[in-house]
Structure formats: C-alpha cells, structure tokens
Amino acid sequence: xxxxxxxxxxxxxxxxxxxxxxxxxxxxxxxxxxxxxxxxxxxxxxxxxxxxxxxxxxxxxxxxxxxxxxxxxxxxxxxxxxxxxxxxxxxxxxxxxxxxxxxxxxxxxxxxxxxxxxxxxxxxxxxxxxxxxxxxxxxxxxxxxxxxx
Amino acid sequence: xxxxxxxxxxxxxxxxxxxxxxxxxxxxxxxxxxxxxxxxxxxxxxxxxxxxxxxxxxxxxxxxxxxxxxxxxxxxxxxxxxxxxxxxxxxxxxxxxxxxxxxxxxxxxxxxxxxxxxxxxxxxxxxxxxxxxxxxxxxxxxxxxxxxx
DNA sequence: TCAATATGGTTACAAATGTAACTGTCAATT
DNA sequence: AATTGACAGTTACATTTGTAACCATATTGA
Numbered sequence: 337x338x339x340x341x342x343x344x345x346x347x348x349x350x351x352x353x354x355x356x357x358x359x360x361x362x363x364x365x366x367x368x369x370x371x372x373x374x375x376x377x378x379x380x381x382x383x384x385x386x387x388x389x390x391x392x393x394x395x396x397x398x399x400x401x402x403x404x405x406x407x408x409x410x411x412x413x414x415x416x417x418x419x420x421x422x423x424x425x426x427x428x429x430x431x432x433x434x435x436x437x438x439x440x441x442x443x444x445x446x447x448x449x450x451x452x453x454x455x456x457x458x459x460x461x462x463x464x465x466x467x468x469x470x471x472x473x474x475x476x477x478x479x480x481x482x483x484x485x
Numbered sequence: 486x487x488x489x490x491x492x493x494x495x496x497x498x499x500x501x502x503x504x505x506x507x508x509x510x511x512x513x514x515x516x517x518x519x520x521x522x523x524x525x526x527x528x529x530x531x532x533x534x535x536x537x538x539x540x541x542x543x544x545x546x547x548x549x550x551x552x553x554x555x556x557x558x559x560x561x562x563x564x565x566x567x568x569x570x571x572x573x574x575x576x577x578x579x580x581x582x583x584x585x586x587x588x589x590x591x592x593x594x595x596x597x598x599x600x601x602x603x604x605x606x607x608x609x610x611x612x613x614x615x616x617x618x619x620x621x622x623x624x625x626x627x628x629x630x631x632x633x634x
Numbered sequence: 635t636c637a638a639t640a641t642g643g644t645t646a647c648a649a650a651t652g653t654a655a656c657t658g659t660c661a662a663t664t
Numbered sequence: 665a666a667t668t669g670a671c672a673g674t675t676a677c678a679t680t681t682g683t684a685a686c687c688a689t690a691t692t693g694a
Contacts, residue, residue: 342596344535348606348618349509350528354549355625356505358632360498374680379499386493393642400503402682407644429642429689447491457497460632465624469497472621475614476504483507483609523650542672551652556674578659578672 363453367446376401376409378446381418381435385443389434391424418442512602516595525550525558527595530567530584534592538583540573567591 344350360375367373373381379399384390387398396406410433413419418439424430435443458466493499509524516522522530528548533539536547545555559582562568567588573579584592607615 342535342600344531346603347531347599348603348615348622349505349512350531350548351622351626352501352505352508352618355622355629356498356501357549358625358629359501363498376680382493382496382499386491391642399499400506403643404645404682405680408680411644424642427642427690431643450496451491454495454497460628461621461624465621465627466497467621468617469501469621469624472610472614472616472618473497473500473504475610475618476507477500478614479609480504480507525650540672552673553652553675554650557650560674576660576672580673 359457366449371442376405377412380406380409380413381439381443384419384433384435385440389432391430391432413439508606515598520591525554526561529555529558529562530588530592533568533582533584534589538581540579540581562588
C-alpha cells in the first residue's frame with residue numbers, strides 16, 4: 337500500500353477555509369479601518385440591514401454566529417446608537433433588534449463598499465470562476481439546509 | 486434611489502465564510518474528539534504529512550497560519566512525540582520539522598477519516614455541486630497567487 | 635397551581651488568538 | 665571585524681472567543 341494518496345491541497349475543508357480567509361481579508365480591512373467595526377459587528381449590522389427587524393437568536397442562526405458573539409455585537413452597536421432594541425409584546429424574554437437611522441446610513445455606506453468589492457472579486461476571479469464558486473456555494477447551502485447539523 | 490440592492494445572501498465573503506465553517510465543523514469534531522487536536526495542530530500535522538520536511542515559516546505560508554499559531558502547534562505536536570525538529574545545517578535560525586513514526590501513523594489515520602469525509606461531502610453536495618465548488622476554489626487560488634496580498 | 639423543563643439572552647471564567655516586543659542568527663556594508 | 669538591518673522563531677500581554685453557568689420568562693403537564 338502506498339504511503340497515502342491523500343493530498344491536503346485537494347481537501348475541501350482546507351481549501352474553503354483558506355479561500356474564505358483570503359476573500360474576507362480585504363473587505364475586513366475596510367470596515368475595520370474606516371468604521372472601527374469588528375467582524376461580528378459588521379455581520380450583525382448586515383443581517384439587520386438586509387433582513388430588517390430580527391431577534392438576536394435569528395441573527396445568530398442567519399449568520400451562524402455563536403450567541404455570545406451576537407450578544408456582544410448587539411451591545412457594541414447599541415452603544416454606538418446604530419441599533420435599538422424593543423421588547424416583544426407577548427414574550428418578554430425576546431428583544432427585537434432594529435437599526436437606527438444612523439445605523440441604516442452606515443449600513444448603506446458599507447453596502448456600497450461591499451458592492452464595489454464584489455465587482456472587484458468578479459474581475460479577480462474571472463466570470464467563470466465567479467459563477468462556479470457561486471453555484472458551488474449554492475450546493476453547500478442546500479446541503480446545510482437539510483444536514484443533521 | 487431604492488433603499489439598497491445589496492443582498493447579504495449574495496455576498497461572496499459572507500457565503501464563503503459560512504460554508505467554510507459548516508464544512509469544517511464535522512471533520513473538526515473528529516480530530517478534536519478522537520485525537521484531541523486543535524485546528525492549528527491538525528493543519529500542521531497535515532502540512533508536514535503531505536509535504537514532508539518543512540520549516541515553521543513554510544508551514545505558515547502553506548496553510549496561511551500566523552507564525553505564533555504555528556509555533557504553538559509545533560510545540561504541542563513535539564510534546565506528543567508526533568513531530569521532531571532538526572537544525573538546519575547552514576542556518577541555525579531555521580529548524581526543519583518532520584513527523585515522527587508515531588506522527589506519521591496518526592497522520593495516516595486522520596487522512597483516512599479525511600478521505601471518508603471528502604466522499605461524504607461529494608455525495609452531500611452532489612457531483613455537480615462538488616465540481617463547481619472545486620473549480621471556483623481553483624479560481625480563488627489563482628487569484629491568491631497573484632494578488633497584492 | 636405548582637413543579638419541572640425549555641428558551642432568549644447575559645455574564646464569568648478559561649482557552650485561543652493576534653500584536654508587538656524580544657532573542658538569536660545571518661548577510662550586507664563600512 | 666564592527667555595525668546595521670533582516671529574518672526565524674518564541675514569548676508576554678491584551679483582545680477575542682467559546683463553554684458553562686446563570687437570570688428571567690415561558691410552557692408543559694401532574
């Protein structure tokens with residue numbers, strides 16, 4: 337038997353992780369340097385900006401962030417007056433989260449950057465590469481939806 | 486002007502990151518639970534197992550890990566007697582890293598798991614999805630190679 | 635109606651991580 | 665050679681993160 341026909345370079349988890357880090361890097365630099373946001377904060381802002389009013393749990397599920405991360409991000413965004421909480425009418429454990437006007441404005445600016453970066457990525461990867469990646473990710477997302485967790 | 490035509494669900498960095506985490510999860514559970522390895526440790530083991538003798542810096546470049554992560558992982562693997570260091574002949578700053586027999590054996594076992602998981606992923610994503618993802622990742626890797634960092 | 639149990643969210647503490655400063659070595663320049 | 669700057673790797677410290685315990689509220693069902 338041969339030593340091993342395993343090649344790390346071909347191993348999907350490895351490749352995915354490396355690619356994700358690379359792709360996240362440049363954009364992260366923008367929201368960190370320009371807006372002083374951490375990644376969980378940006379993700380929370382984006383979730384709320386894109387989906388509207390949500391609970392903390394929903395944000396966590398949506399972005400696959402641990403609930404403590406969400407909790408801290410929410411706190412930080414609230415301090416900055418970019419987010420406000422309102423109590424659920426029927427269930428006092430739950431809080432609805434919503435962007436303030438200032439938060440929505442920040443979100444608009446960030447999305448502008450995000451769109452620019454998307455375009456940049458598309459040229460960087462080539463139209464075909466971009467499309468392939470996108471459809472591959474769709475497959476993963478489908479798998480996620482039905483996976484046993 | 487409309488509120489925003491930005492959709493987080495379409496944003497590549499977001500999708501990539503979420504997918505990477507999902508895909509890494511199940512396999513991580515295996516090497517954590519079964520072997521008590523951290524992710525940097527597994528990655529270092531895999532790099533050495535797959536590439537043979539390397540320096541710590543090379544491991545870091547290869548797997549895009551911070552050098553302190555590598556340093557700690559190397560220390561941990563060495564303690565476990567899965568890895569040994571040897572001094573470079575000409576340059577005493579550099580250390581060559583190599584798996585011990587026990588380390589190589591562990592690597593073999595882990596790669597067995599990895600291959601099984603790869604196969605599982607392929608069925609989970611479907612042949613087409615798997616291929617698309619793979620070619621998309623290749624595009625990212627090409628971009629990484631020439632990117633300004 | 636009153637346990638027992640589950641859930642949303644926070645917090646205390648421990649573990650993992652990155653930044654920056656450090657040690658030791660090498661290479662280039664004087 | 666002595667000086668300067670660069671580089672491999674480690675370590676101290678501060679920040680970030682996850683785990684587990686927690687509080688408050690809600691739901692179940694005996």
